[in-house]
Amino acid sequence: xxxxxxxxxxxxxxxxxxxxxxxxxxxxxxxxxxxxxxxxxxxxxxxxxxxxxxxxxxxxxxxxxxxxxxxxxxxxxxxxxxxxxxxxxxxxxxxxxxxxxxxxxxxxxxxxxxxxxxxxxxxxxxxxxxxxxxxxxxxxxxxxxxxxxxxxxxxxxxxxxxxxxxxxxxxxxxxxxxxxxxxxxxxxxxxxxxxxxxxxxxxxxxxxxxxxxxxxxxxxxxxxxxxxxxxxxxxxxxxxxxxxxxxxxxxxxxxxxxxxxxxxxxxxxxxxxxxxxxxxxxxxxxxxxxxxxxxxxxxxxxxxxxxxxxxxxxxxxxxxxxxxxxxxxxxxxxxxxxxxxxxxxxxxxxxxxxxxxxxxxxxxxxxxxxxxxxxxxxxxxxxxxxxxxxxxxxxxxxxxxxxxxxxxxxxxxxxxxxxxxxxxxxxxxxxxxxxxxxxxxxxxxxxxxxxxxxxxxxxxxxxxxxxxxxxxxxxxx
Amino acid sequence: xxxxxxxxxxxxxxxxxxxxxxxxxxxxxxxxxxxxxxxxxxxxxxxxxxxxxxxxxxxxxxxxxxxxxxxxxxxxxxxxxxxxxxxxxxxxxxxxxxxxxxxxxxxxxxxxxxxxxxxxxxxxxxxxxxxxxxxxxxxxxxxxxxxxxxxxxxxxxxxxxxxxxxxxxxxxxxxxxxxxxxxxxxxxxxxxxxxxxxxxxxxxxxxxxxxxxxxxxxxxxxxxxxxxxxxxxxxxxxxxxxxxxxxxxxxxxxxxxxxxxxxxxxxxxxxxxxxxxxxxxxxxxxxxxxxxxxxxxxxxxxxxxxxxxxxxxxxxxxxxxxxxxxxxxxxxxxxxxxxxxxxxxxxxxxxxxxxxxxxxxxxxxxxxxxxxxxxxxxxxxxxxxxxxxxxxxxxxxxxxxxxxxxxxxxxxxxxxxxxxxxxxxxxxxxxxxxxxxxxxxxxxxxxxxxxxxxxxxxxxxxxxxxxxxxxxxxxxx
Numbered sequence: 005x006x007x008x009x010x011x012x013x014x015x016x017x018x019x020x021x022x023x024x025x026x027x028x029x030x031x032x033x034x035x036x037x038x039x040x041x042x043x044x045x046x047x048x049x050x051x052x053x054x055x056x057x058x059x060x061x062x063x064x065x066x067x068x069x070x071x072x073x074x075x076x077x078x079x080x081x082x083x084x085x086x087x088x089x090x091x092x093x094x095x096x097x098x099x100x101x102x103x104x105x106x107x108x109x110x111x112x113x114x115x116x117x118x119x120x121x122x123x124x125x126x127x128x129x130x131x132x133x134x135x136x137x138x139x140x141x142x143x144x145x146x147x148x149x150x151x152x153x154x155x156x157x158x159x160x161x162x163x164x165x166x167x168x169x170x171x172x173x174x175x176x177x178x179x180x181x182x183x184x185x186x187x188x189x190x191x192x193x194x195x196x197x198x199x200x201x202x203x204x205x206x207x208x209x210x211x212x213x214x215x216x217x218x219x220x221x222x223x224x225x226x227x228x229x230x231x232x233x234x235x236x237x238x239x240x241x242x243x244x245x246x247x248x249x250x251x252x253x254x255x256x257x258x259x260x261x262x263x264x265x266x267x268x269x270x271x272x273x274x275x276x277x278x279x280x281x282x283x284x285x286x287x288x289x290x291x292x293x294x295x296x297x298x299x300x301x302x303x304x305x306x307x308x309x310x311x312x313x314x315x316x317x318x319x320x321x322x323x324x325x326x327x328x329x330x331x332x333x334x335x336x337x338x339x340x341x342x343x344x345x346x347x348x349x350x351x352x353x354x355x356x357x358x359x360x361x362x363x364x365x366x367x368x369x370x371x372x373x374x375x376x377x378x379x380x381x382x383x384x385x386x387x388x389x390x391x392x393x394x395x396x397x398x399x400x401x402x403x404x405x406x407x408x409x410x411x412x413x414x415x416x417x418x419x420x421x422x423x424x425x426x427x428x429x430x431x432x433x434x435x436x437x438x439x440x441x442x443x444x445x446x447x448x449x450x451x452x453x454x455x456x457x458x459x460x461x462x463x464x465x466x467x468x469x470x471x472x473x474x475x476x477x478x479x480x481x
Numbered sequence: 482x483x484x485x486x487x488x489x490x491x492x493x494x495x496x497x498x499x500x501x502x503x504x505x506x507x508x509x510x511x512x513x514x515x516x517x518x519x520x521x522x523x524x525x526x527x528x529x530x531x532x533x534x535x536x537x538x539x540x541x542x543x544x545x546x547x548x549x550x551x552x553x554x555x556x557x558x559x560x561x562x563x564x565x566x567x568x569x570x571x572x573x574x575x576x577x578x579x580x581x582x583x584x585x586x587x588x589x590x591x592x593x594x595x596x597x598x599x600x601x602x603x604x605x606x607x608x609x610x611x612x613x614x615x616x617x618x619x620x621x622x623x624x625x626x627x628x629x630x631x632x633x634x635x636x637x638x639x640x641x642x643x644x645x646x647x648x649x650x651x652x653x654x655x656x657x658x659x660x661x662x663x664x665x666x667x668x669x670x671x672x673x674x675x676x677x678x679x680x681x682x683x684x685x686x687x688x689x690x691x692x693x694x695x696x697x698x699x700x701x702x703x704x705x706x707x708x709x710x711x712x713x714x715x716x717x718x719x720x721x722x723x724x725x726x727x728x729x730x731x732x733x734x735x736x737x738x739x740x741x742x743x744x745x746x747x748x749x750x751x752x753x754x755x756x757x758x759x760x761x762x763x764x765x766x767x768x769x770x771x772x773x774x775x776x777x778x779x780x781x782x783x784x785x786x787x788x789x790x791x792x793x794x795x796x797x798x799x800x801x802x803x804x805x806x807x808x809x810x811x812x813x814x815x816x817x818x819x820x821x822x823x824x825x826x827x828x829x830x831x832x833x834x835x836x837x838x839x840x841x842x843x844x845x846x847x848x849x850x851x852x853x854x855x856x857x858x859x860x861x862x863x864x865x866x867x868x869x870x871x872x873x874x875x876x877x878x879x880x881x882x883x884x885x886x887x888x889x890x891x892x893x894x895x896x897x898x899x900x901x902x903x904x905x906x907x908x909x910x911x912x913x914x915x916x917x918x919x920x921x922x923x924x925x926x927x928x929x930x931x932x933x934x935x936x937x938x939x940x941x942x943x944x945x946x947x948x949x950x951x952x953x954x955x956x957x958x
Contacts, residue, residue, distance in 0.1 A: 078576075
């Protein structure tokens with residue numbers, strides 16, 4: 005009964021995917037809305053996911069030589085304006101501080117929407133010689149973009165992210181770092197979040213304001229929409245010229261540095277929900293699940309049951325993040341709650357199980373149940389964690405592949421997008437006019453020119469002129 | 482020569498303590514100044530200290546049941562104004578956002594100087610029943626206070642901190658949590674930062690805007706000035722009444738919650754510098770030293786020297802944070818740099834050492850050198866880490882005790898403060914007029930009424946009326 009009530013409270017994803025998403029973030033207690041329009045509270049269950057993302061991503065960064073720093077959250081207006089394309093891209097959506105204490109400021113400050121300009125200002129003073137290079141810095145912080153339409157984790161006026169900013173002696177080194185970090189992102193998404201991604205380059209139209217090249221990883225959500233999940237930008241020496249960041253090379257001549265930046269955000273939590281979630285709620289990949297095992301005692305008032313549940317917890321907690329749900333709710337309610345919160349494994353243990361020296365394990369992802377001898381619990385849970393992590397990635401990849409189509413001419417292209425939502429691979433001539441037309445006609449955008457190019461046809465799917473690149477197209481979040 | 486040059490570059494602390502401090506933060510590469518007035522860049526060597534503080538403090542929080550969350554950085558003006566004392570305390574020093582994108586905002590937003598009001602707004606919606614209590618939440622974030630005079634780590638317009646905010650069913654539980662977190666702070670300072678602190682209560686005059694009681698830990702810097710290093714506030718139900726945060730108790734009546742908040746900040750890095758530093762630079766306590774062991778190869782171009790240095794690093798890195806300084810600088814320069822950066826242990830290893838199967842270990846804190854057999858290196862480094870950590874705390878305590886005085890009458894009180902800088906313990910009647918007079922005459926403030934009260938005299942050191950409390954007085958940062 006209680007179980008039924010909880011399940012009924014979520015809209016099914018087939019009925020209304022957007023509402024299903026909102027229901028899950030609220031019911032799984034990931035976020036709450038606030039009096040601050042367009043901003044959210046990240047609650048303990050949501051923030052704990054972010055902490056696990058941070059820890060594992062940060063460790064991967066550090067393995068490649070990244071050092072963390074912290075720069076101010078404010079950017080003086082004159083600094084933001086130094087790089088022309090960049091300011092055009094961001095000025096319309098920043099928040100402005102005009103007063104400090106009771107006084108108006110002489111120069112207004114924006115709250116950082118991203119920190120390229122601050123890093124340039126810093127590097128200008130910090131880099132003098134080739135010995136000072138490379139600089140491979142990153143910061144974990146919050147940024148602000150004054151969005152009109154917001155949605156938890158996906159788009160909010162303030163969000164948490166990391167932004168890496170590097171400076172290199174040569175163009176080649178900058179390009180290598182740009183690609184290296186994209187690969188770190190892709191591996192992280194696949195290995196930790198169980199989300200398969202397409203790696204590729206953004207078109208000129210879609211690239212970052214001020215970048216020479218923007219690389220992206222694109223994931224496909226359960227509703228067939230695309231999510232840009234991480235980006236890595238090569239700036240060439242454009243910012244360095246605008247900010248006069250020069251170093252004395254070995255030959256004693258002054259040269260401009262070459263720069264990159266790359267970022268991932270709390271958006272990844274949105275991706276986890278929309279790739280893995282189902283009509284029972286959240287489904288967490290084990291490696292970022294704040295609770296990996298939830299033990300539910302059955303008939304917990306009977307002597308020995310709670311003690312056994314705690315004993316199992318103590319045994320499991322050496323290797324797993326585990327809790328006992330010892331609240332006064334009914335087991336049915338606890339099951340539904342554990343499913344809503346997406347705990348990868350639920351362990352049920354009652355008086356009869358204890359007598360028989362076994363327990364029941366229920367996988368969240370497949371909802372399969374199996375009986376396990378209590379002696380072998382740690383071993384079985386360990387195996388299942390690996391299995392679940394692997395199979396979640398496989399299922400997400402199967403779903404994505406089943407929703408990836410190919411179009412060879414405009415008619416086919418239009419027909420697919422009128423019937424389906426997913427990735428469509430199609431050839432492109434490289435002309436922005438075709439991109440604009442496709443967006444106008446079908447409300448889809450170029451997601452990326454994948455590194456793994458295929459030759460689907462000789463001609464552009466839009467104009468019929470010779471094709472230069474295969475592009476992934478889709479509706480994007 | 483190179484060594485001499487570096488050492489000469491720091492002002493000695495006896496000559497000018499403030500300049501010595503600035504020299505250390507710059508030369509040890511902890512911070513840099515920016516184009517953003519009153520804000521600083523925390524560079525890798527500085528941020529790595531903060532990361533170690535965060536990790537260890539966060540682990541201690543979580544042991545007491547704290548959960549991390551993230552709330553917006555903006556506070557609508559109407560929300561800030563809900564608690565009268567609080568807004569009076571903070572409104573004069575906040576930064577105001579008045580425009581979002583190209584539009585003026587309907588209501589201006591301040592950048593959080595602290596988040597009591599946001600947590601209240603959140604708790605109001607999140608707390609309904611006694612079952613929802615307690616809430617023991619914390620966030621790691623940056624806050625902004627529009628200070629006029631700034632100094633790296635000690636006082637800047639933006640700084641990093643954690644702020645815990647809790648809600649409880651009863652006044653007693655709130656008081657217990659307030660004291661519990663103060664004890665967490667005190668233990669952390671002593672055990673991790675090797676900084677001894679005085680635990681006590683702030684006077685009415687010095688307490689936090691909106692608090693019923695503010696507890697503090699006060700440390701003594703090398704120049705004899707006091708540093709408030711962490712505070713924990715009991716708000717009673719004042720905020721709960723202003724924000725109408727009520728819960729249905731077991732007896733079904735509505736009751737207001739009782740709240741606390743507590744915070745520590747990047748100021749702790751300033752404390753580490755000013756408690757442990759010397760005229761050679763920074764001296765890091767091992768537990769928060771980003772590099773604990775720096776291996777300096779001697780005659781590194783000779784065959785086998787660098788290999789041996791890397792071999793020792795690989796052996797040590799299993800248990801310690803270690804690096805090899807394999808740059809092209811002279812050993813003398815490397816020694817000076819290692820001292821400036823405060824690495825607890827320097828290991829010197831050259832061709833003769835290798836031949837003899839030994840190396841030289843130099844302690845940063847005492848600058849003592851000792852020869853160690855290479856076979857026993859891990860063991861010896863491990864022992865020394867413990868010894869250094871313990872002795873640094875002991876020395877800091879000895880210094881503090883030697884600069885803690887007692888005054889029984891006003892003449893003695895004035896004489897001590899005219900001759901010395903340190904803590905002065907003296908009795909107080911409890912009247913703010915005496916506090917004001919003391920501040921006016923001697924430019925010192927009450928630091929706290931220590932939990933460990935002593936009876937030094939029957940009468941107030943200022944007015945001669947009956948004394949109520951012993952107070953620590955001092956000049957504060």
